[in-house]
Amino acid sequence: MNLIGAWRRRQHERELLYGPKVLLPGGPEQWIEDSLDWLIGRFGVEPMRRRPALPSAFVPARYDGSERAARQLCLRVCAWMEVPDDRIRFSFRMEDVRAAGRSAAVHRLQAERPELIGISGLQATMTPAEVEALAAAGYAPEIAVLAERELAAEVRRSTALRDETDPERRAELYERAVAVWSAPAGSGSRAAWLDLRTGGHEGTAVMLSATTPADPAAVIAATAHELGHEVLWGYHLMDRSRPDAEAVTDLFAVFHGFGIFLANQAVERVPGRRSMRQSLGYLGERGASDALAAYCFRRHLLWPESLLPVMPTELDRTVRIRTFARLAALVKRAEIDSIQEGARLT
Template identity: 80%
Template sequence: MNLIGAWRRRRRDRERLYGPKVVLPGGPEQWMEDSLDWLTGRFGVEPLRRPPVLPSVFVPRGYDGSEQAARELCLKVCAWMEVPDDRIRFSFRMDEVRAAARSAAVHRLNAEQCPEVAVSGLRATMTMAEVAALAAAGFEAEISVLAERELRAELQRSTAILQETNLDRRAELCERAEAIWSAPAGGGSRACWVDLRTGGYEGTAVMLSADVLADPATVVAAIAHELGHEVLWGYHLMDRQRRDAEAVTDLFAVFHGFGIFLANQAVEPVRGRRETLQSLGYLGERGASEALAAYCFRRHLLWPESPLPTMPTELDRPVQARTFARLSVMVAAAEIASIQEGAPLA
């Protein structure tokens, strides 16, 4: 038994579960400071002046897991983040809509008899009648935009496979494509933001999976992230092709006070398999804790009454430990710097 190999695999798996899902330029600590500087430059310090959002206060006591209750919670997040909601279509049938969009793309591929279809393994899970029924139920815009996206992506995959002459490389491309073909459309995600204007419609859509309705904390975490897309991408404040674009969107939610939700939801049991954990979000639990510590420290600098900033309550114990440890390091470093400058930290 290769103990070193097994240890490395466990370490790699743990990093994938708890660490950031994208490369953070300059390392997590420097990236966090640079990104918070950028957010402050864009939105000022007012978001930092408001208290962090506490789940026990923000989520209504009567939340019953219905679509209506979830919609009201979405609108409440919009109001807190000061994001206009009049052009956002909130819905809770993301899995069905994405399946319909992929099915529509497959039916188009087959009908148009493109040469690339010969190698395509994209599968339709709904008939055209079922797709049409869902479109008639109010999801025509979402299905149309996502179907076009699926179609373009599949044509690119299939064309790349057909044009590849290196057999090893072609086998690798086929393996990657099969991973997509065999997985549900949008599998693994809780929510998505769709710019409907790319399809000639008005506004944008934020769709959530019906699976998240029962947990209001997950609803809030997902919506806070997607509203980051609404602001940063919808208002063209950030290039969505940036490698760290999703991580910045997570940080946008933390910056606006929703760090407790994102950090607590970063690692969760898989529904129906509580012994199996899944990582949600792009910063991971470690990155979300780092972000929350940086957020607390910057709030502290606005009102430096105590040596150690007050950390938000209601954090899960592992997140609380990570956040407090990082916050302590930041405060100690600030105290050393202030002493060297001859002005002790208040």
């Protein structure tokens, strides 16, 4: 038995589960510090003046898991983050809407690009009548934007396959295409932000999975992240093609006091074990915990108070351990820097 190989595989699995899901330039710790500097430079310290949002206080006692209650929770997150909600369409049928968007794209491909039908493997899971019924139920803008996006992507994919003459390259392109064709539309995500203005409609949309309302913490974490897109992408404050764009959006939510929710939701809990599937966010549990520690430390420097104000009981055990460890490292580094600065001045 190759013990070293097994250990390395285990470490790789743990990193996939707990670590950041995107590359963070300079390493997670330095990236968090630099990105917090950027957020403070852009938005000032006002978002950090508010105490962090606590699950025990933020979720209404009578929350019943209905869509109505979840929508009110979304609006509460908007108010906390001071993001105008009058042009944001919140909905909880993301899977159906994405399936409708893909199905509409397939129907259009068949009608408008028949030469690609024999190449494309994209499948419609809804009939035109079913797509129309969902559009009539109020989801027409979202379906139109998603259909346009899916159609453009599939035309590029199928055209590349048709025109590629190198067998090895064509096999590679086909393997990538099959990965898309075989996965349900929007699989692997529990929320999405759409700029409906790209399709000639008004406002934006935040779509959440149909299963999300049952867990208010998931509603809050997902909404805080998607509102980061609303601000950073919707107002063109950040290039959305940046490799770390999604991670910055996570940090934006932490910056506005929702770090507990993001860190607790970073890994899906299953009774008796921890799921190997990421639940929410791109920083991962480690990155979100480190970001929460940096947020608390910065608040402590700005306004002397407990480093973890009334937080410990709100944090999951593994998140608490990681956050405490990172806070201790930040305090130690600050003490060393202070001693070195004192020695330099004397």
